[in-house]
Amino acid sequence: MIQSATDHSMIHPDGDGDSHDQGAGQRFVHVRVLRQDAPGQESYWERHAVPYEANMNVISVLQRIAALARAEDGRQVPPVAWDCNCLEEVCGSCTMLVNGRTRMACTALVDKLLVENPEEIELRPMSKFPVVRDLVVDRSRLFRALERVKAWVPVDGSYDQGPGPRISPEDQEDAYPLSTCMSCGCCLEACPQYTKIEVVRREGEGEEEFAARRKAAFDHGFIGAHAISQAVLFNGHPTGKMIADERLQSLTAIGGIQMCGNAQNCVAVCPKHIPLTRSIARAGRAATVWAIRKIFDR
Numbered sequence: 001m002i003q004s005a006t007d008h009s010m011i012h013p014d015g016d017g018d019s020h021d022q023g024a025g026q027r028f029v030h031v032r033v034l035r036q037d038a039p040g041q042e043s044y045w046e047r048h049a050v051p052y053e054a055n056m057n058v059i060s061v062l063q064r065i066a067a068l069a070r071a072e073d074g075r076q077v078p079p080v081a082w083d084c085n086c087l088e089e090v091c092g093s094c095t096m097l098v099n100g101r102t103r104m105a106c107t108a109l110v111d112k113l114l115v116e117n118p119e120e121i122e123l124r125p126m127s128k129f130p131v132v133r134d135l136v137v138d139r140s141r142l143f144r145a146l147e148r149v150k151a152w153v154p155v156d157g158s159y160d161q162g163p164g165p166r167i168s169p170e171d172q173e174d175a176y177p178l179s180t181c182m183s184c185g186c187c188l189e190a191c192p193q194y195t196k197i198e199v200v201r202r203e204g205e206g207e208e209e210f211a212a213r214r215k216a217a218f219d220h221g222f223i224g225a226h227a228i229s230q231a232v233l234f235n236g237h238p239t240g241k242m243i244a245d246e247r248l249q250s251l252t253a254i255g256g257i258q259m260c261g262n263a264q265n266c267v268a269v270c271p272k273h274i275p276l277t278r279s280i281a282r283a284g285r286a287a288t289v290w291a292i293r294k295i296f297d298r
């Protein structure tokens with residue numbers, strides 16, 4: 001049964017007051033979603049109510065909202081759009097603002113959220129990326145930053161080149177946390193230096209022209225903690241370090257590491273607990289040494 005948003009009394013999921021009762025003992029979870037129908041359009045709030053079940057996460061709530069396709073006031077509405085894939089905090093695709101906090105929706109457990117705020121769960125798309133629809137954002141800039149720092153080990157071909165260089169267990173242990181980055185964008189959402197860049201296609205503008213203009217705009221913006229950390233990871237790899245100078249060049253170019261204000265918000269929100277401030281400090285030192293070396297190499 002769906003009733004008006006104003007017509008609810010509260011009971012706990014475990015019977016003592018944390019989720020909502022909308023009649024006849026049926027408990028509901030109330031969700032407020034910031035929706036947007038298409039890129040560049042006005043956003044608007046919409047309320048939903050889904051029957052409470054134990055052990056739900058935000059993705060299962062969104063699945064139930066999609067299945068109902070009705071707002072809390074009974075209006076038939078298009079299903080809310082969101083991104084997800086692995087459902088185990090590995091793919092990085094389900095990032096959104098849950099109760100104002102940037103995090104992965106798949107590991108945002110409803111029971112815990114209702115303890116934080118028994119009234120409702122608030123869902124918003126990340127604010128630093130252009131909205132595609134509802135909770136789906138375009139993270140192209142995040143991936144462009146990984147291209148900028150060449151966040152990979154270059155290989156010449158697919159033929160067998162024999163075993164790679166050995167990496168000591170200590171170095172493996174040091175590198176492993178950085179390798180867990182899932183490009184979720186939480187660190188960018190929280191970073192005061194990372195401001196939204198939304199490039200809108202001009203009338204009559206060709207695909208290539210638009211892509212070039214967008215890339216140039218991205219390359220002027222702050223590269224972000226995730227890319228800095230990946231540059232550190234691949235510059236520490238015995239094969240990856242072959243192009244260390246190119247990475248350092250990107251890190252010191254416009255929008256590079258010099259823009260980091262050391263607010264340390266990034267490290268506080270990273271779901272993988274990657275030591276981002278340590279990476280930033282390491283990259284900063286390497287960039288300084290590289291810049292001095294470049295002066296003497298002239």
Ligand code: SF4
Nearest residue numbers: 191260261263264266
């Ligand atoms: S330490 Fe740098 S990258 Fe991290 S939040 Fe602060 S400004 Fe952003």
Ligand code: SF4
Nearest residue numbers: 181182184185187270
């Ligand atoms: S560094 Fe952490 S917060 Fe940033 S993209 Fe990678 S996993 Fe996400």
Ligand code: FES
Nearest residue numbers: 085087089092106
């Ligand atoms: S669905 Fe992959 S991280 Fe959430």
